[in-house]
Amino acid sequence: MRKILLTLAAGIPALIGTAQAQGPGVDFEKDIWPIFEKKCVSCHKAPYEDNGRTKKPKAELRLDGAWAITMGSENGSVLEAGKADESELYIRVTLPQDDDDFMPPTGKDIDPLTKEEMELSLIHI
Numbered sequence: 001m002r003k004i005l006l007t008l009a010a011g012i013p014a015l016i017g018t019a020q021a022q023g024p025g026v027d028f029e030k031d032i033w034p035i036f037e038k039k040c041v042s043c044h045k046a047p048y049e050d051n052g053r054t055k056k057p058k059a060e061l062r063l064d065g066a067w068a069i070t071m072g073s074e075n076g077s078v079l080e081a082g083k084a085d086e087s088e089l090y091i092r093v094t095l096p097q098d099d100d101d102f103m104p105p106t107g108k109d110i111d112p113l114t115k116e117e118m119e120l121s122l123i124h125i
Helices: 003-016 026-041 064-073 088-094
Strands: 048-050 051-057
Touching: none
Parallel strands: none
Antiparallel strands: 048 051
């Protein structure tokens, strides 16, 4: 889990214009972004209408674009480059699955990060 979040922290420059994350063989767009899309974006995207009701992302956190990820939530930054283990994103995905703040939340049709997703990269910051 920590390795993938270190990768995410290292990948922020890739989100804001650099084509490839710093590290051996890990490309943010190819390797990391699909995880965001699969596990995060369905809930953490721009507000939208659903059956006449506006749905907004929890904590106003959007993860559907580089600017959104770097902006964070109503509570501040969620990803700290070089401090992945202190990042809110890291904390949320490593909580016990029965914790109310665990992400992705239980009860949604989204599985928690797999071991492979967590061990995706060997990037060292």
